[in-house]
Amino acid sequence: MKRPKLKKASKRMTCHKRYKIQKKVREHHRKLRKEAKKRGRKKPRKDPGVPNSAPFKEALLREAELRKQQLEELKQQQKLDRQNERNKKRKLETDPDVKLSNTEPVTEELGQRKAKKAKTSKQNPKRLYCQELKKVIEASDVVLEVLDARDPLGCRCPQVEEAIIRGGQKKLVLVLNKSDLVPKENLENWLSYLNKELPTVVFKASTQQKDKRKRIKLEKVKKKAALSKSEVCVGKQGLWKLLEGFQKTSGKAIHVGVIGFPNVGKSSVINSLKQEQICSVGVSMGLTRCMQLVPLDTQITIIDSPCFIVSPLNSAPALALRSPASIEVVRPLEAASAILSQADAQQVVLKFTVPVFTNSLEFFTSFAQRRGLHQKGGSPNVEGAAKVLWSEWTGAFLGYYCHPPASWTPPPHFNESIVTDMKWGFDLEELEKNNAHSIQAIKSPHLASSILFQSSGLTNGVIDEKDIPEELLKQKKQKQEQESYEDVDDQGIVDEEGDDESLAMSPAEEACETLPEKSRADKQSAPSFVLDKMTEEEDDVYDFSTDYV
Numbered sequence: 001m002k003r004p005k006l007k008k009a010s011k012r013m014t015c016h017k018r019y020k021i022q023k024k025v026r027e028h029h030r031k032l033r034k035e036a037k038k039r040g041r042k043k044p045r046k047d048p049g050v051p052n053s054a055p056f057k058e059a060l061l062r063e064a065e066l067r068k069q070q071l072e073e074l075k076q077q078q079k080l081d082r083q084n085e086r087n088k089k090r091k092l093e094t095d096p097d098v099k100l101s102n103t104e105p106v107t108e109e110l111g112q113r114k115a116k117k118a119k120t121s122k123q124n125p126k127r128l129y130c131q132e133l134k135k136v137i138e139a140s141d142v143v144l145e146v147l148d149a150r151d152p153l154g155c156r157c158p159q160v161e162e163a164i165i166r167g168g169q170k171k172l173v174l175v176l177n178k179s180d181l182v183p184k185e186n187l188e189n190w191l192s193y194l195n196k197e198l199p200t201v202v203f204k205a206s207t208q209q210k211d212k213r214k215r216i217k218l219e220k221v222k223k224k225a226a227l228s229k230s231e232v233c234v235g236k237q238g239l240w241k242l243l244e245g246f247q248k249t250s251g252k253a254i255h256v257g258v259i260g261f262p263n264v265g266k267s268s269v270i271n272s273l274k275q276e277q278i279c280s281v282g283v284s285m286g287l288t289r290c291m292q293l294v295p296l297d298t299q300i301t302i303i304d305s306p307c308f309i310v311s312p313l314n315s316a317p318a319l320a321l322r323s324p325a326s327i328e329v330v331r332p333l334e335a336a337s338a339i340l341s342q343a344d345a346q347q348v349v350l351k352f353t354v355p356v357f358t359n360s361l362e363f364f365t366s367f368a369q370r371r372g373l374h375q376k377g378g379s380p381n382v383e384g385a386a387k388v389l390w391s392e393w394t395g396a397f398l399g400y401y402c403h404p405p406a407s408w409t410p411p412p413h414f415n416e417s418i419v420t421d422m423k424w425g426f427d428l429e430e431l432e433k434n435n436a437h438s439i440q441a442i443k444s445p446h447l448a449s450s451i452l453f454q455s456s457g458l459t460n461g462v463i464d465e466k467d468i469p470e471e472l473l474k475q476k477k478q479k480q481e482q483e484s485y486e487d488v489d490d491q492g493i494v495d496e497e498g499d500d501e502s503l504a505m506s507p508a509e510e511a512c513e514t515l516p517e518k519s520r521a522d523k524q525s526a527p528s529f530v531l532d533k534m535t536e537e538e539d540d541v542y543d544f545s546t547d548y549v
Contacts, residue, residue, distance in 0.1 A: 128289070129306045130463060133259065136291050136305040137164055140257030142171045142246060144239075146264045149179040151402050151453060152190055154318060155261050157308050157461040162413040171246065172422055174200040175239065177265040182401040183447045184439060191435060193404040197411075197419060199426050201242065202438045203235035205268035207281075207396060233272040234441050238434030240273065242426055243300055249425045253299045261322045261459065262307040263394050270294055270302050279304050311460040317342045318456045321394060333364070336386035339393055343400065344452040351451055364389075400451040411458070 050057050137143065143164050147155040152174075164172050174194055179187055179202050187202065194200040247254050258266045267279035267288055278294050292304040310323045316338035337360035340348070348363070349356055354370055357363040361382065367373075368380035371388060375381045392398045410419070 125289075126309050126462070129309055132289075132291050132306050133160075133308070133463065134163075136257040136259065136303050137167055137170070139255050139291075140170065140303055141250070141254040142173060142243065143257045143259060144173050144175050144269070146175045146177050146258060146260035146266050146269055148261075148264045149176045149182045149187060149190065150400050151321070151455050152176060152194065153402065153404070153457055154321065154455050154459055155264055156458050157261070158411060158413060158458050159461050159463050160259065160308060161411075163463050165413060165418060171425065172198055173242070173426075174198050175203050175269060176200060177203050177205055177269060178396060179438075180204045180234070180442050180444055181396070181399045181450075182444060183450055184442075184444045185447065186401045186403070187439060187442075187444065189404050191439075193408060196408050197414060198422055199242070199428060199431060200435075201235055201239045201431065202435045202442075203239060203269060203272075204233065204438070204442055205265050205272045206233040207268065235434070235438040236272055238431060238438060241434065242431055245427045245430070246425045247299050253301070255301050255303060257303045257305060259305050260307065261310070261461075263396075265396070266307075267304055270304055273302065308461040309463075311462050314460055315456045318459045320390070322459050332386040332390055333360075333383055336360070336364070336390045336393075339390065342454045342456070347451045351449070398451075399445045399449065400453045402453050402455040 050060050054060070137160075145156070145161070161172065164170050176187070176190065176194075182190075191200055191202060243254070243256060258270055260266050267281050270279050271277050271281065273296060274294055279288065279292060288304055288306050290306065294302045294304065296302055308322075310319060312319070314322070316335075320335035320338045340360050340363065345357070348354075352367055352370065354363060354366040357366065364382045364385040365380045367389065368382060368385035371385065373381040373384040373388070393400075410416075
């Protein structure tokens with residue numbers, strides 16, 4: 001058994017240990033003093049006050065005193081208000097019938113704001129896009145329809161062009177963007193074809209890098225060498241002169257709307273004209289969601305707009321290339337195979353350095369092996385390869401081209417008088433010279449290194465909110481409900497069995513029953529990667545909101 005300690009442990013220590021501790025403390029203090037010396041001593045400056053030589057010294061001092069008094073009074077008032085609020089809260093806790101009068105309007109305002117936010121979030125994004133596009137067309141005097149030079153005909157929307165013509169005295173100009181990705185001969189052919197209808201500008205927007213580190217490195221390189229290929233903008237001068245000339249002929253300040261399908265480079269064109277990264281630019285489709293005003297100078301203002309909404313009645317390649325849906329939402333394998341079916345197989349083999357393939361699945365397996373895309377176990381990631389091909393095809397780096405039609409036939413919404421009206425007010429001779437100069441300046445790829453793509457023609461779009469498939473279904477449901485209520489009122493009493501049957505039937509089945517024969521035929525003709533989303537659980541309705549938003 002241990003002997004109990006009667007005394008507390010002594011705090012004595014050896015001299016060696018004590019001197020060691022003192023030395024450590026001295027070193028620590030020395031270190032702190034050194035650091036303080038480096039930083040520099042920042043003592044709080046004393047208020048020197050008003051000097052005696054200053055005029056109106058007494059008046060200034062009086063003002064300062066008054067301010068101090070007012071501040072003190074304010075603080076006291078705030079303190080009293082807080083105390084009153086606490087007392088009211090205590091009364092509320094004791095008597096629940098009593099209501100706070102001050103807090104009522106605040107809660108009402110908050111409720112209204114929340115309701116507005118909920119409405120905007122619940123609203124269909126397709127509907128919002130249509131509303132914003134209408135606003136841009138109404139506000140603009142000149143409309144620039146941006147086209148991808150690789151498939152200009154597929155980037156044109158007849159419904160939007162018709163709406164611009166119906167809008168009154170509005171001018172429509174075509175901008176052939178990404179013209180550095182097609183061969184020169186093909187670009188010249190497309191320019192001569194499109195100039196028959198509307199004034200066309202050859203353009204190549206500058207792709208600015210977002211990363212700050214890369215920008216700093218590029219700035220250092222610029223001092224030593226010339227600008228890189230991606231940063232040079234071609235066709236800016238021609239477009240600027242065209243708009244400036246029209247502004248002078250009209251004799252007033254003009255608004256220029258920029259419209260087009262997703263990933264054609266609308267925002268990049270505006271950034272190139274302004275020489276600043278004002279509009280947000282990205283690889284993902286449908287990045288711009290509302291109209292944005294960008295003043296170029298005192299007389300010309302450009303309006304950025306959201307992309308067109310693609311009609312679900314288009315062909316599978318058109319839906320894959322032009323729909324503003326992310327790659328994860330739509331099945332990439334189906335969409336990429338639809339694009340691949342329109343491309344020349346031999347040129348695809350040469351471009352991606354893969355063996356000859358008979359179907360799309362063979363191509364994606366060899367393409368995945370070539371790029372090193374593997375799943376667990378070493379099997380090739382076919383879906384990943386499809387995503388890569390799709391992103392490259394819709395991006396701004398892959399070179400492919402389409403042949404223009406052999407003979408020019410004006411579209412149904414155009415005639416000779418409309419063509420002459422659209423060309424009035426523009427200096428077409430100067431535009432032709434600028435286009436020729438920009439074609440020479442562009443470093444375009446060779447015909448052998450590009451892929452030949454078969455265009456699916458004009459892409460139909462949705463401009464009116466009523467034409468959106470989801471909105472049509474909603475209207476039909478409402479009509480059906482009204483009719484059912486009217487029938488109930490006429491009959492007076494409804495059988496219980498009939499009610500059970502109507503309850504058993506899902507709203508999706510009811511909507512499908514009311515759909516006309518035409519919509520069912522459209523559903524059958526729709527591509528498979530779109531129909532996969534339609535058959536989820538009980539949703540058999542012709543609903544494209546999940547695919548293209």
